[in-house]
Amino acid sequence: MEKRIKILNYLTVIVIVLFAIVQGKWLYSRYKYTVQTCADTLYSRVFESVDEYNRVRQSAVNNEIAVEYTTRRFVRGDTEMFLFDIYTADMRRCPAIDSLSADLFSRIYETQHPDWLDREVQVIVVKQDRKESEVLDAIERSCLNRRFPFSAEKLDTVMRSNDIRLDTIFTETADSIVWESSRTEWGSLFHPVLSITYPYDILGKKLVRMDCQIALPLIIRGMSDILFFSFALSVLLVVCLVAQIATIRKQRKIENLRSDFIQTMIHELKRPIATLKMCVSYMGNERLMKDIAGRQMVVADSHTALDSLSALFSKLRDLTFSKSTEIPLHLSAFSLHDLLDACIHKLNVPGDKHVRILVLPHEDMIVTADRMHMINIIDNLLENAVKYSRERVEIEIDYRKCDNDHVRISVKDNGLGIPKSEQGHVFEKFYRGRIGVEKDIAGMGLGLAYVRMLVEAHRGNIRMESELNHGSTFIIELPQ
Incomplete structure (x- = not known):
């Protein structure tokens, strides 16, 4: 496929070059013809003037x-x-x-x-x-x-x-x-x-x-209609060919995104499925099931794995909506502190990184929102904080109530940060920053776009503060 696309791109460029050469030769021949026509006209006018001068001489x-x-x-x-x-x-x-x-x-x-x-x-x-x-x-x-x-x-x-x-x-x-x-x-x-x-x-x-x-x-005026037609035709052809190349490149990019998306989803599904397989194997052992503490732990891990699967399927469903207002919400009141603990507990930490997460407020807070969507929001922000950081990762989570009946949640990290030139694009679908591409960090550019969709579905807003090499802070405000 890649080889055929490259061949097609090369052929398109060759066609443009050949068309430009043929068009140039044709315009050159038309130019020479117009020059000859103008010369004939000028020749006739000169002899009309000569005849006029001779008549003046004869009549004098x-x-x-x-x-x-x-x-x-x-x-x-x-x-x-x-x-x-x-x-x-x-x-x-x-x-x-x-x-x-x-x-x-x-x-x-x-x-x-x-x-x-x-x-x-x-x-x-x-x-x-x-x-x-x-x-x-x-x-x-x-x-x-x-x-x-x-x-x-x-x-x-x-x-x-x-x-x-x-x-x-x-x-x-x-x-x-x-x-x-x-x-x-x-x-x-x-x-x-x-x-x-x-x-x-x-x-x-x-x-x-x-x-x-x-x-x-005078020559240009004589060629005005030809020049306009030739220019319009050339622009149209070049635009069509360039659009064709752009469409092919876009299709290839979409194909690559689709492949990356499938690979990422498979990778994400492997963890909860592996956990469930382990739990099922544990439950199949009658001797191990007699341990009440172990059985409770396995049941809790199963619930966590099922929650992860449910969150992934919810994410896939929500990403198909073109507008955030189309995302269905199931509002309920729940403990924000417990939700953060659950997200921190199931966070996947790479073996080469040391992660320290600090929840600043000690008192709990009851919020009204879609609990599954809130889990997806916090999970994405924590995963990004870990992925786009160095070996030692420090994350601070803060939450508080605002005067306008809103709750504000902030997630701050000490990661790589985002350049100012890219900060206006981080919430766009499939956008990936230069740092992520250069360091070959896995991702599809959907995480923050998904977070924004969920926040806007709650009629809230999200903003970001970041400085290159000094980390980022994501601030969410949700109405209550």
Whole structure:
């Protein structure tokens, strides 16, 4: 049984660890996916801002520079060649003309070669898989950059107005023509960065590079539902597994308590049964029975053994009640001094201990209570005083009447005492103090719990005063 429980505990721990690993990997993959999704969204927003900036540049009126171009297209095999004549006019020095067109600039340039008009020939050779619209877009970007030069600072301003914070933005010139925008993700796991390259002047090989950090709160918001579900599921599973382990451990503890309880009951029953067997053997001898004094002693021992058996069975019955008020009482008036003498007389003293019990009052007192329960109360307190003491045991029993029609009984010993940290638990069922466990003192932790139940059944109360290594005093007050 113990081996199976240990194996089950180990398997449960392994399941928790494996679940944590699988859950961690799944969350990591979800995190990477969410980062990619956030990067896609950020990429789209950045280009929306770039398009907005280009529209601002296109709609702006610039009366100083005019740019027009003509296009010629040639096909050679699997390649295409585009020839562009780009005319750039300085309108501040240009004489008055009727209109702005590439044809007009071409005629003026061919006939006059004025210093306010410049022509640049651009030749673009591309594969046939390159669309003509892409080539035209390239020349449009080049012309736009001639009229309104690209400004990284102004683009950054547009980005900020759209709530996009760029870490860095700068322009550079590439070694060759870059036709398309590109993106890369880099940085650490919790600080991912998106880098974007945008060719704002394709023919001029001009690029702008932008680095933007993907905000962690944005990623967490994107994973909020997944994180909540994963956390709730993980907590539920771990709680269930831990509860399973706790239940198994509790069941094992209960099984151990049951075994200890049976062993203790067997040990307790052996003494009165052995006494009764001896008495029966004595009574079976006719010669010994002729001794009147011996016969009276045997009869008295038999009564004592039967009282012990009755007390044990009563204890077993009373411990099954969940509330002290359920314990039946048979009240009667009896001599407290005689009851204490009977309890002291039948106290089992180990051979390695010397016990001295002193009853302080000499006068007797008549009390009204359940006599059998009172015997069980005193027996338990005396047995505990002997068990939790050193070789020389000194016990003082005191009793007196109080002003509130109560009788107070105290049992004081010079034993090992109880630490203050444990004093609030000594009356709990199955609680055993550290000293009893360390010194391997037999017991189940039921004695004081049983005493409290019997005292409360009499509508009384019990309290304790103790100091470590200086003994304990248990004080009982019962109404009369």
